[in-house]
Amino acid sequence: xxxxxxxxxxxxxxxxxxxxxxxxxxxxxxxxxxxxxxxxxxxxxxxxxxxxxxxxxxxxxxxxxxxxxxxxxxxxxxxxxxxxxxxxxxxxxxxxxxxxxxxxxxxxxxxxxxxxxxxxxxxxxxxxxxxxxxxxxxxxxxxxxxxxxxxxxxxxxxxxxxxxxxxxxxxxxxxxxxxxxxxxxxxxxxxxxxxxxxxxxxxxxxxxxxxxxxxxxxxxxxxxxxxxxxxxxxxxxxxxxxxxxxxxxxxxxxxxxxxxxxxxxxxxxxxxxxxxxxxxxxxxxxxxxxxxxxxxxxxxxxxxxxxxxxxxxxxxxxxxxxxxxxxxxxxxxxxxxxxxxxxxxxxxxxxxxxxxxxxxxxxxxxxxxxxxxxxxxxxxxxxxxxxxxxxxxxxxxxxxxxxxxxxxxxxxxxxxxxxxxxxxxxxxxxxxxxxxxxxxxxxxxxxxxxxxxxxxxxxxxxxxxxxxxxxxxxxxxxxxxxxxxxxxxxxxxxxxxxxxxxxxxxxxxxxxxxxxxxxxxxxxxxxxxxxxxxxxxxxxxxxxxxxxxxxxxxxxxxxxxxxxxxxxxxxxxxxxxxxxxxxxxxxxxxxxxxxxxxxxxxxxxxxxxxxxxxxxxxxxxxxxxxxx
Ligand code: AHR
Numbered sequence: 001x002x003x004x005x006x007x008x009x010x011x012x013x014x015x016x017x018x019x020x021x022x023x024x025x026x027x028x029x030x031x032x033x034x035x036x037x038x039x040x041x042x043x044x045x046x047x048x049x050x051x052x053x054x055x056x057x058x059x060x061x062x063x064x065x066x067x068x069x070x071x072x073x074x075x076x077x078x079x080x081x082x083x084x085x086x087x088x089x090x091x092x093x094x095x096x097x098x099x100x101x102x103x104x105x106x107x108x109x110x111x112x113x114x115x116x117x118x119x120x121x122x123x124x125x126x127x128x129x130x131x132x133x134x135x136x137x138x139x140x141x142x143x144x145x146x147x148x149x150x151x152x153x154x155x156x157x158x159x160x161x162x163x164x165x166x167x168x169x170x171x172x173x174x175x176x177x178x179x180x181x182x183x184x185x186x187x188x189x190x191x192x193x194x195x196x197x198x199x200x201x202x203x204x205x206x207x208x209x210x211x212x213x214x215x216x217x218x219x220x221x222x223x224x225x226x227x228x229x230x231x232x233x234x235x236x237x238x239x240x241x242x243x244x245x246x247x248x249x250x251x252x253x254x255x256x257x258x259x260x261x262x263x264x265x266x267x268x269x270x271x272x273x274x275x276x277x278x279x280x281x282x283x284x285x286x287x288x289x290x291x292x293x294x295x296x297x298x299x300x301x302x303x304x305x306x307x308x309x310x311x312x313x314x315x316x317x318x319x320x321x322x323x324x325x326x327x328x329x330x331x332x333x334x335x336x337x338x339x340x341x342x343x344x345x346x347x348x349x350x351x352x353x354x355x356x357x358x359x360x361x362x363x364x365x366x367x368x369x370x371x372x373x374x375x376x377x378x379x380x381x382x383x384x385x386x387x388x389x390x391x392x393x394x395x396x397x398x399x400x401x402x403x404x405x406x407x408x409x410x411x412x413x414x415x416x417x418x419x420x421x422x423x424x425x426x427x428x429x430x431x432x433x434x435x436x437x438x439x440x441x442x443x444x445x446x447x448x449x450x451x452x453x454x455x456x457x458x459x460x461x462x463x464x465x466x467x468x469x470x471x472x473x474x475x476x477x478x479x480x481x482x483x484x485x486x487x488x489x490x491x492x493x494x495x496x497x498x499x500x501x502x503x504x505x506x507x508x509x510x511x512x513x514x515x516x517x518x519x520x521x522x523x524x525x526x527x528x529x530x531x532x533x534x535x536x537x538x539x540x541x542x543x544x545x546x547x548x549x550x551x552x553x554x555x556x557x558x559x560x561x562x563x564x565x566x567x568x569x570x571x572x573x574x575x576x577x578x579x580x581x582x583x584x585x586x587x588x589x590x591x592x593x594x595x596x597x598x599x600x601x602x603x604x605x606x607x608x609x610x611x612x613x614x615x616x617x618x619x620x621x622x623x624x625x626x627x628x
Pocket of ligand 1: 350
């Protein structure tokens, strides 16, 4: 159907729905709702909300509506599943029947909603908000890092209790939902590590204020000393506060999560001294609409996951937060006029890296951003020196791909002290406070390792032995650590998998070949599989196997990560069996993040790129369109 025909259809549906809805009494409208963005409707977006009992979800819908107003050719249809997964499944079916172009869904229950989300994704793009579904059958996920929020809450509770420690009660949301599990995990990890905080009891209050108040009213008399109540949302925290005050327990401190503005929001509760603190849990509503438009306009470089940043809210931090929010009209370039970005690159160790450098340089050019680009020959000291020189040159933004995961705290603190934001590109860092960097943009290396192992498990099904040589990346680098971790995680369930030999090839072809020669010298024909952490090392291993007189891809299966053109060529030649994608084309997303920062937007804490798996059977059809 052409767009004109579609517009007519949408207008007819819209008129019909408005008529129907206006005939229904308010209580029977079942949460269906429409927002008109303008006269000419180009896109119809369905928004399936889990419930509208939680104020946080009402805010999510409001943010979606507010952002939609900026896009005049957009119509939204809202549904409310009233906390029922069965109802939400029906809602999605009805939205699909109405011909929506894209679905935004915040699932009531992750497992129950997974099949219908996968079904919808076969037909249209799907953005999943807040609660993830299982697997990867969706276009984009946007949500918070609930483990991190739980940890931050734990740190605040530890600060409140100081060295003497104390007794805590935890109030959880709806039993079995992922944010409940994750927030609790993060919280318990931190308070448990103090050794002097005792979790007295845990109650489940389904995210509801009144349930929290009633259940606590019964529980409190049992405990003569309660120091802090941690509630997994502000609404339940308010219920907790009421219960304590009704029972005359004025000394009990309360901490929550959500931190939104407005008369009933957590910010006000903190300002009024009802809560000691809360943590913002962004809804992602605005971002969902912005990305929906980008997806519907077929823009390139849409990420797979966007993890939003949470902010700590106490009476001390609120003024600074509000000031930053008000002042986010835009950051002024320190270098006068043009935006200057300093980028410290790992080096030029692989085909992937060369494509990554090109992507960054090209994107800077396209966006009119001045780029200071320095390679570090895989040396951390050189990266630290380079970053320090960027600080001295007072660039607007520093970006870097950390060669190894640890040892960055000092230089990141120097950048923070100089007021220069830092973006992590491609590789993440470990053991630093996330407030020391603005965002991370890159792949999910653990998942890449899992994907390689899953492919291998399917390929070797029924084999009595699967003898593996693992060629690891640079020792201590995030991709080497995580790709091993992901592979090992899946391997555990496959007793035939046995890593005979494992060595680092430093992500280079030459060292990959040397490591494989060493493995062949010891294990020779017993080797059945090579798992290489990147294509370059796999290509080196292929040469070693051939020189040893065996046929790579047939006598020894080879699976690697990156999926560069060179890997595709090897697959077409029958020498490589599978390439797991890790995209180096990060430049456009990096420069977009720079621009968003300069425009005053708070960036997500992590932007995870979209990646696929290419078994050799798919190589021929993909090769010609391969961009790196
Ligand atoms: O950090 C990404 C990794 O670094 C790539 O997989 C590898 O080829 C590169 O050198």
